[in-house]
Amino acid sequence: MHSNGGVLLKVEGIALAFGGVKALADVSFDIRKGEVRAIIGPNGAGKSSMLNVINGFYRPHAGSITYKGRTVRHMRPHQAAKAGIARTFQNIALFKGMTTLDNIMTGRLLKMRGNFLLDALYVGPARREETAHRAVVEQIIDFLEIQAIRKVPVGRLPYGLQKRVELGRALAAEPDLLLLDEPMAGMNFEEKEDMSRFILDVNEEFGTTIALIEHDMGVVMDISSRIVVLDYGRKIADGTPDEVRRDQAVIDAYLGVAHDGGKGA
Amino acid sequence: MHILYAILIGPFVTMAREPAFLIEVLIGGLLAGVMYSLVALGFVLIYKASGVFNYAQGTMVLFAALTFVGMLEAGLPVLLSLVAVIAVMIVLAFAVERMVLRPLVNQSEIILFMSTLGISYFLVGLGQILWGGDVHPLDIGIPSGPLTVHGILINQLDLYAAIVAGTLVAALALFFQKTRVGRALRAVADDHQAAMSVGIPLKQIWVFIWAIAGLVALAAGIMWGASLGVQFSLELVALKALPVLILGGFTSIPGAIVGGLIVGATEKLGEVFWGPVIGSGVEDWFAYILALIFLLFRPQGLFGERIIQRV
Numbered sequence A: 001m002h003s004n005g006g007v008l009l010k011v012e013g014i015a016l017a018f019g020g021v022k023a024l025a026d027v028s029f030d031i032r033k034g035e036v037r038a039i040i041g042p043n044g045a046g047k048s049s050m051l052n053v054i055n056g057f058y059r060p061h062a063g064s065i066t067y068k069g070r071t072v073r074h075m076r077p078h079q080a081a082k083a084g085i086a087r088t089f090q091n092i093a094l095f096k097g098m099t100t101l102d103n104i105m106t107g108r109l110l111k112m113r114g115n116f117l118l119d120a121l122y123v124g125p126a127r128r129e130e131t132a133h134r135a136v137v138e139q140i141i142d143f144l145e146i147q148a149i150r151k152v153p154v155g156r157l158p159y160g161l162q163k164r165v166e167l168g169r170a171l172a173a174e175p176d177l178l179l180l181d182e183p184m185a186g187m188n189f190e191e192k193e194d195m196s197r198f199i200l201d202v203n204e205e206f207g208t209t210i211a212l213i214e215h216d217m218g219v220v221m222d223i224s225s226r227i228v229v230l231d232y233g234r235k236i237a238d239g240t241p242d243e244v245r246r247d248q249a250v251i252d253a254y255l256g257v258a259h260d261g262g263k264g265a
Numbered sequence B: 001m002h003i004l005y006a007i008l009i010g011p012f013v014t015m016a017r018e019p020a021f022l023i024e025v026l027i028g029g030l031l032a033g034v035m036y037s038l039v040a041l042g043f044v045l046i047y048k049a050s051g052v053f054n055y056a057q058g059t060m061v062l063f064a065a066l067t068f069v070g071m072l073e074a075g076l077p078v079l080l081s082l083v084a085v086i087a088v089m090i091v092l093a094f095a096v097e098r099m100v101l102r103p104l105v106n107q108s109e110i111i112l113f114m115s116t117l118g119i120s121y122f123l124v125g126l127g128q129i130l131w132g133g134d135v136h137p138l139d140i141g142i143p144s145g146p147l148t149v150h151g152i153l154i155n156q157l158d159l160y161a162a163i164v165a166g167t168l169v170a171a172l173a174l175f176f177q178k179t180r181v182g183r184a185l186r187a188v189a190d191d192h193q194a195a196m197s198v199g200i201p202l203k204q205i206w207v208f209i210w211a212i213a214g215l216v217a218l219a220a221g222i223m224w225g226a227s228l229g230v231q232f233s234l235e236l237v238a239l240k241a242l243p244v245l246i247l248g249g250f251t252s253i254p255g256a257i258v259g260g261l262i263v264g265a266t267e268k269l270g271e272v273f274w275g276p277v278i279g280s281g282v283e284d285w286f287a288y289i290l291a292l293i294f295l296l297f298r299p300q301g302l303f304g305e306r307i308i309q310r311v
Helices: A047-054 A077-082 A100-106 A116-121 A125-143 A159-172 A189-206 A217-223 A241-246 A248-255 B002-008 B010-017 B019-050 B057-073 B078-101 B109-131 B156-178 B180-190 B192-197 B202-228 B234-238 B241-248 B253-278 B282-297
Strands: A007-018 A021-032 A036-040 A062-067 A070-072 A085-087 A177-181 A209-213 A226-231 A234-239 B146-149 B152-155
Touching: A007 A047, A007 A209, A021 A047, A021 A062, A021 A209, A021 A226, A036 A047, A036 A189, A036 A217, A047 A177, A047 A209, A077 A085, A077 B192, A085 A159, A100 A125, A100 A159, A100 B180, A125 A159, A159 A177, A159 A189, A189 A209, A189 A217, A217 A241, A226 A241, A226 A248, A234 A241, A234 A248, A241 A248, B002 B010, B002 B253, B010 B019, B010 B253, B019 B057, B019 B152, B019 B156, B019 B180, B019 B202, B019 B241, B019 B253, B057 B078, B057 B109, B057 B202, B057 B234, B078 B109, B078 B202, B146 B156, B152 B156, B156 B180, B156 B202, B156 B253, B180 B192, B180 B202, B192 B202, B202 B234, B241 B253, B241 B282, B253 B282
Parallel strands: A021 A234, A036 A209, A036 A226, A085 A177, A177 A209
Antiparallel strands: A007 A021, A007 A062, A062 A070, A226 A234, B146 B152
């Protein structure tokens, strides 16, 4: 929506296989600065695998990733995090024993650079730094409207709120690229509306580039500027919501299509 | 009726009659308990940060103490030996991460547990090759005679050990709760994948935590060694940490402390006051029975995170 045309991330010819199963084959697309980019496709299309390649959980067997102008074959997860890529997970990966506040604070870890020893003793600069980071985290908590659950261990929170805390943790890193894996899965209509609003607000207020996987077509068409469609690990379409909606290959992939072999039978 | 009286009431009558003696026994027990806490702490640290139950913790206690004694016997000054052993324990941490944890990443807990059995046997073997199988006396210059405070006898060695252990435990508890690295460690303990996604380098964290556990083992090893002599049975003494963990909870540092104190105090009371009635040796089995009771009624321990399973 606020895309200014510059390419933030480009993947080219990505291939990935688990044993004999091809998860991704020759997938290429780019993500422009400031846009909301959706990745959609039927179950097992390779969407999550694609996100895992981008943030370094998976090492692709072929292809390259160009991020902020630097081309590499593979980034390690903590390198990706350092380079400004934050993410959420399909099956919520929060630190369940820690409070909402502490969970979001972990998102600030890379922003902290105290002396290790002073930090261990919790004196001097380390203490001041902690306070400064707390301020940022409190802003995020306000932004996501989760003040009431600041001190609650997240394991006790309902699903929808956990998703929100996870978004908060990702935001705490002040990412340049935010990867959201099914941020609205399992939510009811109202929760989805809230989450959509947060995602758009993040995009507009902070200018964060967002790549998201989502199954709810209504939401995807509403909030994304461009959409990549994957099917069986291959890219079958790429374009604006309107273009993708009319694309025959996409319609076939979602609704199924009679194959030649099936006609005579 | 007589036997019931002897078990249920008699010991308490004795306690009430000789309060000074009771306090003496209690203090002795608590001081010994601090030592259990120290060993248990090593288990908790590694379990928290990597979800691995490190069976080799007891052997690390032994190995650290052996190496320390070995260097002293080779004629190195105390301070230099200490620095050298610390270096050895740090190298060990690097080796464990590189050769055991890294190749087994994402394997199930039981496999990681089995691998620590391997580490344990390896360390026992290495210790024997390097330093032999004899009992080595260890004198670290703490007077061993008892101290008298208000007519109550306190073993000086136990007292020093408790002070060292207490300081270590307090420092580590603060470190875990209050610092950035501590928070990172707790995060890793909770969810590896999420921890990596916020930029925590897992491998460095593992080396770090194994090194800390190694240092805790060293402290425990020196203290136990000073009172019992450095010998291979130290490994078994260290297993007393298991009931402590069950009492305190595997993930809780305060739990390890309180668990250690409870085990230390109750087993000593049991030995002294119930031993004459039901036979001596209470000290040897009491902690395990206590752990069994806890497993039945409160499997997560006193301070462990509650086990909630959603289905």
